[in-house]
Amino acid sequence: MANQERSKNQLRIRAGTALDAALTASGGWEQPTLRVNSIVGRFLAMVEAARPGLSKGEWCALCDANNGYGLIEEMHAFEEGGGSLYWKTLWMNVEDTPGIGEKWGIDAAALIARLKSMSEVEQIAVAETVQRFWTLSHLPTDEALDLATSHPEEWPEGVARGPGAGERVSEGTEA
Numbered sequence: 001m002a003n004q005e006r007s008k009n010q011l012r013i014r015a016g017t018a019l020d021a022a023l024t025a026s027g028g029w030e031q032p033t034l035r036v037n038s039i040v041g042r043f044l045a046m047v048e049a050a051r052p053g054l055s056k057g058e059w060c061a062l063c064d065a066n067n068g069y070g071l072i073e074e075m076h077a078f079e080e081g082g083g084s085l086y087w088k089t090l091w092m093n094v095e096d097t098p099g100i101g102e103k104w105g106i107d108a109a110a111l112i113a114r115l116k117s118m119s120e121v122e123q124i125a126v127a128e129t130v131q132r133f134w135t136l137s138h139l140p141t142d143e144a145l146d147l148a149t150s151h152p153e154e155w156p157e158g159v160a161r162g163p164g165a166g167e168r169v170s171e172g173t174e175a
Contacts, residue, residue, distance in 0.1 A: 048151050050125040052118065058111050059145055061104040062126065063133040065097040066090050088123055090130065091115035 015023065022039055023029045054062070091112050094100055101108030118126065129148050136144035136159065147155055 044151060044153075046121060047125045047128045050119070050121040051129055051149065052114075052122050052126065054111075055106065056142075056145065057104040057106040059129070059133075059149065060141065061094060061097075061100045061106055061108065061111060062090065062115075063130050063145075063148075064104065065093040065100055066130045068134060088120075090123070090127060 013019075019036070023032055023035055026035055094108060094115065095112050100106075101111075115123070115126070132148035132152070133144050136147050139147070139159070147159065
C-alpha cells in the first residue's frame with residue numbers, strides 16, 4: 001500500500017505502476033493533482049453507472065464472502081506493479097463459502113453465474129462496492145450497505161472509518 005500522510009485535502013502518495021502509466025499517458029505529471037482528481041471523478045461516475053442491481057441478500061452474501069477484499073486487492077496491486085485483477089475473482093469466494101446462500105436467503109449458484117457473466121466494468125463496480133462496505137463495517141449492516149451502494153460524495157462527513165480509512169476489520173467481523 002502507498003505510504004500516505006493526510007492533512008485536510010492534501011495527500012502524499014507514492015505512484016504505483018498504474019498511476020504512473022495514467023499520468024504519463026495523459027501528460028498528467030505536469031499537473032498531477034488535476035489529473036488524479038479527473039481520473040477519480042470518472043472512476044466514481046463509472047462505478048455508479050455500472051453497479052449492477054443486486055438484492056440486499058446478494059450484496060450481503062458478496063460482502064460476507066469477500067471480507068477484507070480491499071486490503072488484499074490493494075496490497076497485491078501495489079506489490080505486483082498495479083496489475084492485480086483480484087476483482088475478477090470475487091465470485092470464487094462466494095463459491096468457496098459453504099452455506100452462504102442459505103445464510104442470506106439467496107440462490108448462490110445464480111449469483112455466481114451472474115457474477116461470472118458480468119462485464120469487466122460491472123465487476124469493477126462490484127469490487128468497489130464490496131470494498132466500500134468493509135470500509136463502513138463499523139456501521140449496522142443496512143446502513144453500511146446503503147452507503148456502499150451510493151456515491152461517496154453523498155456520504156455524511158466522517159462516516160468512513162474502516163480499511164482504507166485508517167482502521168482494519170477484525171477477522172471475526174461478518175457482513
